[in-house]
Amino acid sequence: MYDRSAKLAAKGVVIEYWLQRSRSLFTAVKGVDLEVRPGELLAIVGPSGCGKTTFLNAVDGLIPIAGGSLTLDGREIRSPGRDRAMVFQQPGLLPWRTVLGNVIFGVEAQGTMSKSEAVARARQQIELVGLKGFEDAYPLELSGGMQQRVNLARALLTDPEMLLLDEPFAALDAQTREMMQLELLKIWSQTRKTALFITHDIKEAIYLADRVIVFTRRPGRVKNVVDIKLSRPRDLRVKRDPQFLTYEDEIWESIQEELAVPAERLIAGVPAA
């Protein structure tokens, strides 16, 4: 199953952490096997609390793994690195910095680019994510969708080998979310960066990804992998394609089995209308 050419390879990954208050060891994911191919956009979906975000944090190098192996281009992941960049669920923008200042923060932290070069490239990046004219605006003056564009631009400016996205559109309203999905695909198709996208939104996963991986409930591991054979470029109408709906059914069923309370019982509990 493991492809030598895999960009990211996870083998039997186990992540544990100590819960301070109850003084107990908590296993978030146990035995995750997956690979992300070069240039692929892979989405992970799963019931909430299944450890998918924890897994992504481990890929970013923010938390250590307790077992198994996690490699990017064959190199063990031990800490955050220049080959990865994360787009966070909460934008995490410095409120005292303008859009421009926030976009360059990633490369500034990495120390890889001179300030003037960073600023020049950031301006292009800001245009790419559709924020031209807002370079000097402060984060608190921006809508949630615009803040996430800054978050995305900051990650893209570091020109990573792999882009990690942690439910970046989860906090947005439905319409903005759809627009952001469309734009993410547009930007992604220009760069074809290998990307790992975490979401709880099944439609979003199918719409964006080449493959969708379903996690089991906690402790999370890979339950099944769905190849999304919808041709690109995809516009938002794909979401009404019969094939799309088939995928949605398949994934939803798979997740349903993992929910603590089976859906049949949920339905049975509703009084007949």
Add this chain to the structure above:
Amino acid sequence: MSIQSWEPAAPTTTLDRPPAQERRSVVKPSPFKQYEPVVIGTLSVVLALAAWQLVANARIYSILFVPGPWDVAQAFVKLFQTGDIWLDIGTSGAEIGIGYGMAVVAGLALGLLMGWYTRFQYALDPFVNFFYSTPRIVLIPLFILWFGIEMQPKIAVIFLGALFPIIINTMAGVRNTEAALLRVARSFGASDALIFRRVVLPGSVPFILTGFRLGVGHALTGVVVGELIAAKHGVGQLIAIAGQTFQTPKMLAGVILIAGTGMLLTTMIQRVENRFQSWRPQIR
């Protein structure tokens, strides 16, 4: 359905919205609105002074007990006519300048260290708590014993007065750094030094300036009380002597001098605060 046209992205739906946090009102604000705080503030002060003058003019009590604002104003002018006042202002000013300046430097350094290094905080917390909950003024007799009645005991008490609010607020500022920001910085591989300079320090500025502002109040209390107890010169000494020799208008003139200094310093710090907060939308 086939997958065809590539819809050009039209982000305008999200971008055309007005900035999320700008102040709004349903009716167009009148031009007077802008000056409202100054006009109303001035009016209320004028009214209060007039009421005070009326009570004083009634002369129910002698000028010794209730001098009017006019008496105080005259005493104030007289203070500056003799020229002795400059020695007092110079002495008190130097005491505040040195004591408060040292408190700013030491408080900032200790507060940042305590906020950043948890173990350093554990080590110093007992002392900070002890001194912060003790009115440092009670140490004046000890300082007089140590340093005599020149400027040093006052400098010491001003320093200790201003030090702890600055330490505590600076530490709180560092501690209150948003976890999400730290995570972003770590994710991009930022060094500790960069995190400190670019994330923690700028985020702490509002807290630090609050500490400075509280410190001013403590410093002024320190200088006045210190000079009341023992001093050769100083505005506090002037107030003490005027009070003991029944020159009430002169005493109040000294009080106004102190209060004015406090307001001036506080306003200056507030100006700096506003400069650092230009990114924050107004909440009112």
